[in-house]
Amino acid sequence: MRRHLQAEWTKLRTVAGTGWLLLGLVALTVAVSVVAAAAVSCTSAGCAYDPAKISLFGVQVGQAMAAILAVLAISGEYSTGMIRTTLVAMPRRATVLAAKAAVVTGLTLAAGTVAVLASLLVGRRILLENGFTRGPGTLMLSLFEGPMLRAAFGSVLYLALIALLSLGIAAAVRDSATAIGVVLGLLYVLSILPFMIADPGWQKLLWQLSPMNAGLAIQATTHLSTLPLSPWAGLGVLALWSAAALLGGGLSLRLRDA
Amino acid sequence: MSDRRRGDAPGLSTTVAHRSGFARLLRAEWTKFRTVRGWVLAMAAAALVTVLLGLLSASGSHTSCGGACPAVPVGPGGEAVEDKFYFVHRPLNGDGSITVRVTSMTGQIRLPDLTPTPTPGTRRVVSGLVPWAKAGVMIKESMKQGSTYAAVMVTGAHGVRMQHDFTQDVAGRPGGVSQRSPRWLRLTRSGEDLTGYESTDGRQWTRVGTAHLAGLPDAVQVGLFAASPGDLTVTPGDFGGSSAASRFAEATAVFDQVSLEGSVADGVWRPDDVGVTLDPDGSAHHPGGFKESGDTYTVAGVGDIAPLSDGPQIENTLTGLLTGLIVVIVVAVMFITTEYRRGLIRTTLLAGPRRGRTLVAKALAIGAVTFVTGLAAATAAVTLGKGILVANGNYVLPVAPFTELRVIAGTAALLAAAAVLALAVGTLFRRSVAAVITAIVLIVVPYILATASVLPAGAAQWLMRLTPAAGFAIQQSIPAYAHVLGNYTPSGGYYPLAPWAGLAVLCGYAVLALGLAVFQLRRRDA
Missing domain, CATH: 2.60.120 (Jelly Rolls)
Structure with a gap:
């Protein structure tokens, strides 16, 4: 396994796009979060916004970068034919996928931590200026209070799970354009579907099934009782999606010719 | 006299040759599209998924009034x-x-x-x-x-x-x-x-x-x-x-x-x-x-x-469009990036050395295919979806036939313009993943952030003005009235730009991207 890890790390490290994608993840997440935080303000009537969700808003865009990184880690090999060399050198295909997953997860966790911490710190400053108040009994929590810590930690995990989901799909689909289309469709389109259906029962079910909506429940710090899923259960839904995708991708890698 | 005729003749024949040359290019691009089974299937799937998701969302909407619902009055202009x-x-x-x-x-x-x-x-x-x-x-x-x-x-x-x-x-x-x-x-x-x-x-x-x-x-x-x-x-x-x-x-x-x-x-x-x-x-x-x-x-x-500005509208049956749009983007990007991957682009440019025209032919081909597919899908989704909504007891806000036509044909045009934009981005990047992501981040993501996120209404409206997602305005069938207070936000189905202005913004992006792509294609080695 160590050899596998080293091989995958070397491959990913030496591809030109990786650094840019990780940088893009951090930059996009922070930039979009800052814009979102600057766009909201509290009136004297109260705050309708969840400060954690707003200052981590950029995760919704930054996740695309994690998805590309993961998709390219495997479909890039298919498009260049490198996959055949890889599988000749390391014939245990499940281990190859596991090693790829480990390396991609590690990189996403590292970049995600930077992105989330920076977004929270900058977002907090802007929100305080926009009328969110600090103090006991208010919405604005410090970074180390329970729900805020959960939102921060959970968002990093969320990004890693998105990368794993993308890796599994790419292993199953192989073609990079198709894989990225499927991943983004699954994330963005499923996330908007509940808002387009009037029936509350369907709405709730679709919301709970959508990997992005359910997974981002981890960022909620207010109105928790109105959420269709508790934060950790929501992240669990996303974890199930990722596990299913990895399983499907792993089986496809084992059973099909490369 | 005879000199002038001799002088004219070559010019005339060159024009004819150009025109037939462009038709040949167009035909070649159509053949390329037609003969890749995956693309044809994907286009059919895009249409199907647009219709099915639309019908699903229509069947999820019920109204009951405990007996017959009271009739909604209709004004002299035909509006509810x-x-x-x-x-x-x-x-x-x-x-x-x-x-x-x-x-x-x-x-x-x-x-x-x-x-x-x-x-x-x-x-x-x-x-x-x-x-x-x-x-x-x-x-x-x-x-x-x-x-x-x-x-x-x-x-x-x-x-x-x-x-x-x-x-x-x-x-x-x-x-x-x-x-x-x-x-x-x-x-x-x-x-x-x-x-x-x-x-x-x-x-x-x-x-x-x-x-x-x-x-x-x-x-x-x-x-x-x-x-x-x-x-x-x-x-x-x-x-x-x-x-x-x-x-x-x-x-x-x-x-x-x-x-x-x-x-x-x-x-x-x-x-x-x-x-x-x-x-x-x-x-x-x-x-x-x-x-x-x-x-x-x-x-x-x-x-x-x-x-009345509130109630099911005909465009509510087009909710599947986003999924169809992503499929269209992927196919349009691959229409050019596959040529680079397989080396076919060199043959293409050998056969059509005037690169700008070749790319325009490609854009026309993918745009026309998408428009026809989108037209069929939107027609089916709107007519069938309206039937389901009415059968479920909903009152669908009536619109003039021309407005309905504009919503349907506009949806097809929205897909076609998105396809051309995606093709142009694909030409600029030459790589599928980067191009697909860019096209989706340009068109789909702003729409989603504007309509279904916690973003405040003001920011959402700016997204729908400035980004290619402005094109979705073509789907709005009921105008916002200045003398009626309403939830006139993108999440309420009301866009800040007029329908045709919104579509023009998207088309502007598509034309700009295609221009850049032609410029780059001419300048760079294939």
Whole structure:
């Protein structure tokens, strides 16, 4: 396994796009979060916004970068034919996928931590200026209070799970354009579907099934009782999606010719 | 003479050769598309998924009214309207006029319930007027809801207005009314033309506007009216989007110095609570009222005289479009990036060395294929989806045939423009993943952030103005009316740009990207 890890790390490290994608993840997440935080303000009537969700808003865009990184880690090999060399050198295909997953997860966790911490710190400053108040009994929590810590930690995990989901799909689909289309469709389109259906029962079910909506429940710090899923259960839904995708991708890698 | 002919001939034949050359290029690109089974299947899947998701969302929408739903009145322009107000009227034959003085306009508004409710059933009602509360004089074809009318009125916060046929609104002078500064209003009928006037003293009159009511019969109703739309609050949804709620509001106006001219039947004023909602026991829900004491008339009304902007709309059946759009983007990107991956691009450029024309032919081919696919999908989704919505008891807001055509053909054009944009981005990047992501981040992500996220309405509107997602405006079938308060936000289905302007923004992006792509294709080695 160590050899596998080293091989995958070397491959990913030496591809030109990786650094840019990780940088893009951090930059996009922070930039979009800052814009979102600057766009909201509290009136004297109260705050309708969840400060954690707003200052981590950029995760919704930054996740695309994690998805590309993961998709390219495997479909890039298919498009260049490198996959055949890889599988000749390391014939245990499940281990190859596991090693790829480990390396991609590690990189996403590292970049995600930077992105989330920076977004929270900058977002907090802007929100305080926009009328969110600090103090006991208010919405604005410090970074180390329970729900805020959960939102921060959970968002990093969320990004890693998105990368794993993308890796599994790419292993199953192989073609990079198709894989990225499927991943983004699954994330963005499923996330908007509940808002387009009037029936509350369907709405709730679709919301709970959508990997992005359910997974981002981890960022909620207010109105928790109105959420269709508790934060950790929501992240669990996303974890199930990722596990299913990895399983499907792993089986496809084992059973099909490369 | 013969020299000139000889000089012309080569030029002419070159043009013909160019034209047939372009047709050949187009044909070549069509053949490339047609013969890749995956792309043809993907396009079919895009159409299918657009229709199926649309139908799924249509079947998730039910309305029941405990029996037959009351018929929604339709205005003279064919739009669904709310025609609910208190009208104190008399018949008028032929030409004539009504003049009144409004000395007071007051009202009451129910505020949102406190949560938690201190004692169940507590209602917080305060005195006040909503901005579009209205009272004044009106001439209306008949007491039938939706019939043609014109009215001059004082409003809660928008001064004097002259409105007619529900959708038309002309501003008079601003300001409200009080005992010390009353407003005089006059409405004159001359054939099918009605003219509204206002005055502060009853001597110096200012014309507010003239309305032409086509087909106005000789016998009409003339009188005093009052109405107040509900108090609207829009709250951001807990997990994104927004929801609008409307609560009871009432307006009461005091009129005096009422004078009628023309052939008005003698007798008494007839009060009518037009369109009042009845409770199950048959009594009126939130009734209006009328009091007459000497020369003073007090009229109180609830409701509105305005186009309906709320309810299922035909574009609600096109919810599957986003999924179809992503498939189209992937196919359009691959239409060019596969050529780079397989090296086919070198053959293509050898056969069509004028690179700009070759790329334009490619764009036309993918655009046309997408347009036809989109047209079929949108037609099926809208016609079938409307059927399902109606079968589920929903009232779909009616629109003119041309508007429906615009929504359907516009959706196809939106897909085609997105395909051209994706193709151009694919040419610029030459790599599928980067191109697919860029196209999706440009078109799909702004739309999603604007309609289904916790982003505030102002930011959402800017996204729908500046990004290629502005093209979605072509789907809006019901316009936002300035004289009706509504949840006019992208999440409510209302876009800041006019339909064609929105599509033009998307097309502008597509043309710009295609221009850049041609420039790059010419400059770089393949």
